[in-house]
Amino acid sequence: MLTREEQSTLRTRSTASRQREGTVIVAEGAANSRVTIIRSGWAKATVIKAHRQVLLRLYGPGELIGISAALTGTAPAETVTVTCFELHAMSLPARSFAEFLRRAPNASTALHRLQQWRLEEADRLRAIRDYPTAAQRLAGLLVELCRPENDPIRHHDGTISVPTSDAALSQQDLGSWIGDSRKTVVRAMSDLRKMQLTRPMLPRHVNITAPDRLRAFAAAADAGRPIPLP
Numbered sequence: 001m002l003t004r005e006e007q008s009t010l011r012t013r014s015t016a017s018r019q020r021e022g023t024v025i026v027a028e029g030a031a032n033s034r035v036t037i038i039r040s041g042w043a044k045a046t047v048i049k050a051h052r053q054v055l056l057r058l059y060g061p062g063e064l065i066g067i068s069a070a071l072t073g074t075a076p077a078e079t080v081t082v083t084c085f086e087l088h089a090m091s092l093p094a095r096s097f098a099e100f101l102r103r104a105p106n107a108s109t110a111l112h113r114l115q116q117w118r119l120e121e122a123d124r125l126r127a128i129r130d131y132p133t134a135a136q137r138l139a140g141l142l143v144e145l146c147r148p149e150n151d152p153i154r155h156h157d158g159t160i161s162v163p164t165s166d167a168a169l170s171q172q173d174l175g176s177w178i179g180d181s182r183k184t185v186v187r188a189m190s191d192l193r194k195m196q197l198t199r200p201m202l203p204r205h206v207n208i209t210a211p212d213r214l215r216a217f218a219a220a221a222d223a224g225r226p227i228p229l230p
Contacts, residue, residue: 001110010037010100010107014090019082025089026066026076035097036065041087044173045078055176057121058083060151063114069094070101117149128218129179134188136221137178139197142208143218160208 002010014037019025026032028047038061045056056078059065068074073094092100101108121144128140145162146152153161171189172182180188192198197214199207208214
């Protein structure tokens with residue numbers, strides 16, 4: 001969403017880095033003075049609620065981490081951890097990023113669009129948690145991950161691999177995202193496979209075999225209609 005000149009300016013201000021799986025980029029409540037921009041790879045944002053870890057969102061290519069330090073000077077309200085084998089990023093001091101925003105009006109607009117998209121995503125995920133069955137809730141989450149903003153992998157046969165593969169999300173992560181336990185997610189994933197809506201590929205990959213039917217399955221729950229037969 002940036003002009004070439006803005007991209008060049010941002011690169012000049014930034015330092016490139018590579019982070020391995022498990023690296024904590026920012027920690028909930030800890031002081032942070034840098035903004036990180038993901039070039040490639042995935043990270044997950046979590047918080048501790050009632051003594052357990054709850055997944056909030058995924059961060060993928062083009063997204064910003066630690067933005068609260070630049071905008072408000074406050075400590076992060078989430079812990080962000082690298083979940084792919086290797087994440088490539090650029091980072092710069094929060095003050096330098098804030099100055100960049102003041103000098104690049106288009107960048108401010110792009111940041112506003114990104115934040116608005118995140119708010120809309122949070123609203124959709126809250127609605128998914130109210131679906132009546134675990135299979136429907138999981139289907140709704142997979143449909144959400146198929147959105148273009150989440151950079152799904154589209155195969156020539158019409159199937160889609162969602163970013164749980166590169167993001168290396170566990171079944172427990174998926175459960176915390178939709179308010180279910182790991183065991184419930186395992187059963188729900190089995191139900192979706194039996195309906196031939198998904199299939200396993202490589203470890204930690206989820207392949208959507210029938211994207212249109214999966215969307216119809218989730219949409220029926222969203223609208224309160226009878227669930228269509230696969």
